[in-house]
Amino acid sequence: MEILMSNWSKVVKSVPENYIFPPDKRPGKHVFPVVNDVPVIDLENAQGQNRADIIQQILSASQEFGFFQTKLSYGDKPTRYREVVGEYSVEARKFLLRMLDLISEGLGLKPGYFNGELSKIQLLSVNHHIPCPNPSLTLGMPEHTDPNLITMLHQCSVPGLQVFHKGQWMNVDPTTDSLIVIPGLQLKVISNGKFCSPIHRVMTHSEESRTTIGTFLIPSNDVVIEPAKDYAADDPVYRGFTYKEFFSTFTGSNCVAETALGCFKNNTK
Ligand SMILES: O=C(O)CCC(=O)C(=O)O
Numbered sequence: 001m002e003i004l005m006s007n008w009s010k011v012v013k014s015v016p017e018n019y020i021f022p023p024d025k026r027p028g029k030h031v032f033p034v035v036n037d038v039p040v041i042d043l044e045n046a047q048g049q050n051r052a053d054i055i056q057q058i059l060s061a062s063q064e065f066g067f068f069q070t071k072l073s074y075g076d077k078p079t080r081y082r083e084v085v086g087e088y089s090v091e092a093r094k095f096l097l098r099m100l101d102l103i104s105e106g107l108g109l110k111p112g113y114f115n116g117e118l119s120k121i122q123l124l125s126v127n128h129h130i131p132c133p134n135p136s137l138t139l140g141m142p143e144h145t146d147p148n149l150i151t152m153l154h155q156c157s158v159p160g161l162q163v164f165h166k167g168q169w170m171n172v173d174p175t176t177d178s179l180i181v182i183p184g185l186q187l188k189v190i191s192n193g194k195f196c197s198p199i200h201r202v203m204t205h206s207e208e209s210r211t212t213i214g215t216f217l218i219p220s221n222d223v224v225i226e227p228a229k230d231y232a233a234d235d236p237v238y239r240g241f242t243y244k245e246f247f248s249t250f251t252g253s254n255c256v257a258e259t260a261l262g263c264f265k266n267n268t269k
């Protein structure tokens with residue numbers, strides 16, 4: 001009989017060979033430190049008196065760290081999956097557009113700069129990783145940088161997310177009452193390098209399965225991405241490109257961000 005993937009971990013006692021990562025990409029048995037300085041930004045009063053302060057916190061977090069967290073607040077819980085996912089997606093989009101408004105204000109861009117084509121496409125991705133007999137040999141998700149504009153990550157209580165921070169891999173605490181915001185590579189380009197887009201990966205867990213929800217805002221294929229004119233007029237680090245052009249270069253560079261971005265850099269004097 002076929003073994004359901006969800007029951008796999010009860011039956012499979014060692015990591016199948018085709019899941020084992022090459023030695024230099026494996027996490028090994030290293031004990032990773034917890035990154036305990038992921039900035040937490042409270043969006044309470046972002047429409048009021050705390051706005052300037054919140055924007056400043058977002059800019060500093062994105063320049064110095066990459067990730068940041070915001071506290072989560074839930075509405076009612078509808079019972080049907082389609083409704084739940086529909087409502088979740090609408091709320092996730094509102095949240096990310098609100099975040100982008102704060103970011104555009106912080107970069108000195110006009111309100112609504114990221115609305116429209118730059119954030120046209122929304123992707124919801126649910127990751128479910130079953131327990132793994134030997135987490136040292138493999139990864140739930142290999143190291144990568146999100147190629148889109150901005151990502152909202154909703155973790156569960158099982159650890160797994162790691163960020164490459166201060167020259168080493170570090171665990172991100174699995175908080176269920178806050179959301180992780182990850183600036184994507186397009187935000188790095190539009191902000192002319194002011195925002196960094198952090199490298200991250202996902203470890204597996206030996207006993208528990210892990211489910212996370214990612215919401216990605218993605219530019220439409222033909223929109224031109226470039227350092228914002230009113231922001232980086234004199235010294236744009238990157239030339240303009242369409243998202244389609246970027247994405248094919250990115251996948252053609254084995255999804256290595258620096259290689260892909262290198263193809264769009266202006267010559268420096
Ligand atoms: O599941 C996670 O914690 C991270 C997922 C992720 O990085 C992604 O989907 O791009």
Ligand SMILES: [Fe+2]
Nearest residue numbers: 144145146200
């Ligand atoms: Fe990611």
